[in-house]
Amino acid sequence: MSSANLPRTEASVLRGHEGAVLAARFNANGEYCLSCGKDRTIRLWNPHRGLHIKTYKSHGREVRDVHVTPDNSKLCSCGGDRQVFYWDVATGRVIRKFRGHDSEVNAVKFNDYASVVVSAGYDRSLRAWDCRSHSTEPIQIIDTFSDSVMSVCLSKTEIIAGSVDGTVRTFDIRIGREISDNLGQPVNCISLSNDGNCVLASCLDSTLRLLDRSSGELLQEYKGHTCKSFKMDCCLTNTDAHVTGGSEDGYIYFWDLVDAQVVSSFRAHSSVVTSVSYHPKDDCMITASVDGTIRVWKP
């Protein structure tokens, strides 16, 4: 049905990053996108028009992840310099730097109210930082992981994080429980389904696994791509009908959510596809790659 509408044609290429692009993210309404990479910059783009809007430079090392508040006013980013930067989008200045991670920070996310930044670090911890106060101390440190935390997702009431120790852990703030789903394989990236009921975990055995969040049941496995050593994103399409993810050979894969068949796969980049981000409403996708480009895909 919707497989015909999968974004398979390249709409534009966003060039500007020098070196690998490590993450590319749509903003909340999908109008803009942010990218960050090895050149220590964060870039703001209009992917639909292929425009580069702004560059944010302050990181001392590679920037591994970036996230923007729903109101597009603030950014948070993290990277190899062990800090979480809290930016003002308009001025491009760093409002605050949250220091505390003992090593590289892999992922960062705002909560819904943009009041807390949660960062996931190589130091096996999740840290929550308060944006409201002027304190630069973490308001919470979660260090139950036994290996590097690769990815973090926030829902309204939960913090979900995937770690190389093979677990996807859900920290339910509301009930004060930690639920650990052990997948047995290092988890590279996690992504919430749009209905919030499932979590898609990209494992390093070249498999995407879809988990039911309430029961912890493995719903489906998606195979075919290569994901063995890189931190690569995966996500569900905006309709939750398909699962998409990059491959280390530069391919993009689309799987049917239910029967896990590869609906489509095509070569998108010349090198590892580090990041994929699906438009929240439209059939549009951006992919970022080690080859330094961000490509916008439309049906």
Added chain:
Amino acid sequence: MSSDDEDFVFYGTPIEREDEITTRKKKAISGASGQLRTVLPPWKQEVTDEEGRRRFHGAFTGGFSAGYYNSVGSKEGWTPQSFTSSRKSRAEVKQQSIYNFLDEDEKAEFEGRSLGTSMQFDTFGFTAAELARKQAEKEQQKGFVFLSNLFTISSSFAGSMPSTIPGPVPDELIVPATESIGVKLLLKMGWRQGRSIKDSNRNSLSDARRQARKAFLALSDNVGRDIAHSKLDEEDTGNVPDLPADDDNQLSKSMPEINLCYFVLERKRLKMSGKREMEGCSSLSIKGKIGPGFGIGALEDLDAEDEDVYDSGYDFQDTYVQEIEEPSRTSTDTLRILDAKKHDVLPGFKVASHSDRILDRRDRFDPPEIPKDFVPHHKFLAPLGNEGERAETPPAEVPAPEDNNLKVLIEGVAALVARCGKLFEDLSKEKNQSNPLFDFLRGGNGSDFYARKLWEERQKHGEQTKLWEGKKPQNSEQLTAERRGKILGEKALERSSRDSSSFIASASSVNVNLNFQIHSLNLHQLMSNRILENLLMMTLESKKRFEQFLKEKYEGGLRTKDSGGSSNMSEAARARERLEFEAAAEAIQKGNSGKERKATSQLLSDLSATAALQFTTGGVEIGKVPQDDELITKAMYPRREEFQWRPAPILCKRFDLIDPYMGKPPPAPRVRSKMDSLIFMPDSIKTAIVEDHVSMEHKSSLVPQMDKGKIGQEATENEVQNEVEVENVGRPVDLYKAIFSDDSDDEENTTSDQVEDTQKKIEAANTTLNRLIAGDFLESLGKELGLMVPPEMPLPENKGVQKEKVNVDKGNSDSLSTEIMSATRNVVGSSTNGGITKKTDMRVDGIEERYMNTHKTRNNSSSEDERSRKQSRSHRRKSSSSDSDTSNDSKDYRDRHRSKSRRKDKGSSREKSSSRRHSKHRKHRRKDSPSRSHHSSGKEHEYRKRKKSAQMKLYCLVLTVFRLMLCSVSVFHLHGRNPSSLSGCLWLVRRWWLMLFLDKILGRYFEFEFNTTDCFLFSLDSLKFSLYSLVTFFLEPSLPGTDAFLRCKQSTDRFSSSSSSF
């Protein structure tokens, strides 16, 4: 000079310093030029450095000299490198090498050994090679035997050589080296350009040996010469030119130590060549009168063998008696032994020639018997079909049968058999016994064509199937399980021959048959499927494992733990294999799933099935059984676990959620302070932590608000510290309640109707005040005056006493004796500290007070005890005034003390400015007696030390003045009014009235006292504050209205603290 010389008579031999120096220089020069000095006896030798200086002196003449003027190796010595790095000029990363840490001589030693590239080394450099060749030729012409260069070049020896130019070598002969020394050496050793080094080396070595032997012969007699010659003949390669006879003579004339070298060399060689030679030679060596223990020759390499040069490895005494003829006999013996053994020895092997190996047999086993027909050449069993086949004569070319179907079938089967092995043929033969189409397998129609085809196929796939086909049963030499079974008379398993397998196999064969008939497909193309290829590449055992894997996978059944994989496989290999199997099985499954649609895939699956059929039943059921393997992993993962996790309250707040743990104690109670643990601990443990408690309390006592809060908390028992804090913040009203609410009458303030407190409250107020007085006042005043306020550190001994005391209090024990003891100890301590009787007196006073305190504590209510437990040390050490208020039974002590102190006060007021020293003392007194006896003892000590400072004096003066002033204030203020009006005073205070009032007084007193002093430098505010403090402890509690004033003080405290924020 000469005349002087004539006059003197000399005794003894003069010390020839000059001479010595010159010889040393000479020696150094000769050493530097590389010439070998004449060997001196060791006691005459001396060690010099490279500049010719002596290295070792006598112990009294400088000892060991080393390095740079006896310091370190360089002028700068051990000066550390200064690290400089800037953004512009980065510090370069220094590559350290071992040479940085070596001394010169070590370096020289090291360089000889190390390998390095030489700038002068030109591999293809023609000029250098040419030059070398020329030089070599030149040297040859000169008759320079390499020996002369190789041996330690003693000048005498060199002189004895038949060199054309006698004496030192002229300069024109010394050509700068154009090639490396290694090349030179090689050249001199006989190596020429274009020759391999190894051979020449060996030649040169044997040359050296020959030379040595000859030199040896020169020394030895005829018999020895014979033996040596025989030896020479034995191992002579024949192309060695003999040296001229006169050479021998010359050698014999040369220095004996060179012969020693020869000898050692010889011995080394002998050691290598065995017992026989050793014996012969050793007998010879005795004749040379040379024992073991002489030096190593220059020719000898540093080998492991050389390590025992000084070892008495050979018993020379034993060999001494041996006859000369013996060696030859033994040699023949050994030869005979060798010959005898010869038939045992395999060609290409040698019997160990080492004597000890041969002789020492008792702990060695005999070599295994070699079978007669054993051919020691390994013949590779033709493992490959094509190799095996190649040896055979290929079957004759046969025309294909007319029947096209048959032809296709034959071709197909041949290809299959070529791929899958002979067993397939057997199998199909077996299965198709009744099938006339397969007659060719049984030698019927088309059998020769089949044979030919089979051969062809094998030729074709020889390479491809090498790996696994090698173990296939085409080779007669190899055993399959089946064959072995047959040989051993085993019966084949029933199942494999019967039920499903036969059916499947026949079915598959039929399928194959059908497919062949339907599609004349090229099997090669089919086989090009990669997975199947992999499958076919499998080795025999892995095939077996695969078969088992399939069986288990699809047929179910009990799984053994390590079903797949042999025991000698590593875990990783097993896993990899398993993955491969999975892939293969999947491929098979896929093929099967598409059976209906695609005949080709059908064929594929069948092929794979038949491939597997060689050993097992294939799988018709393939793919129908659920993959329990994956199920297991699925069952294992994902695994869900749940833990308790406590979100931070602020996180909940930020997420706009209610903290699930709100109000609950923390899951893992982190001990915020030692207070917490203290409170819930039994008494016995408590005492241990009391000190911390006390110190904490003391710290907190610096915060006036908290103290006030505590005053409000008096009634409650065992309250938690943090609770106190909370309530401090929350309820400032309690203070006033504590002060004003209770209306129980006081015996002293009967007239007052509303401002009466209970004992407890007064106590609390007093203690707070005292603390404030003690700590804050002094501190603030001291700060204001620019004095260094000594830290609140009690003297160690006092502290100990306090601790003890605290313990007593805490334990609610009435061990008065301990208290007294501690008090006396305190006295002793203080007296030793100060050594002044006055002070001791004071101390006693303080002890008295404390004694009273404990007394009171003992006798009073438990609430007091509770309080004291809670409160700090300074709480306990209340002022005497407060004590006298509360403790009735100690009234007499108190009174006495009070009167004493008051008397002193009066005295001081009388002679206030006259005796400064006295006043100071009184100040101390004052300070000590009420509250801080212990602290101030330490402080006092310090003050005493600094009493000469003007500031100190001023401080004391001001204090005195304050006190006097307050005296009058108290009189004026309290005696003249009734307490009710005093309580109204609170309002005044709160509205700056009292403040202003006191300001006025202050100002007056200051005017009166010092008009031009620096006292006004400090702010009036702080003065006021200190004034209040002073007032409180200055006033005697017996005075009417004191309590009220104290209350007044309380509020002013608050006030002043609040006013500071104005």
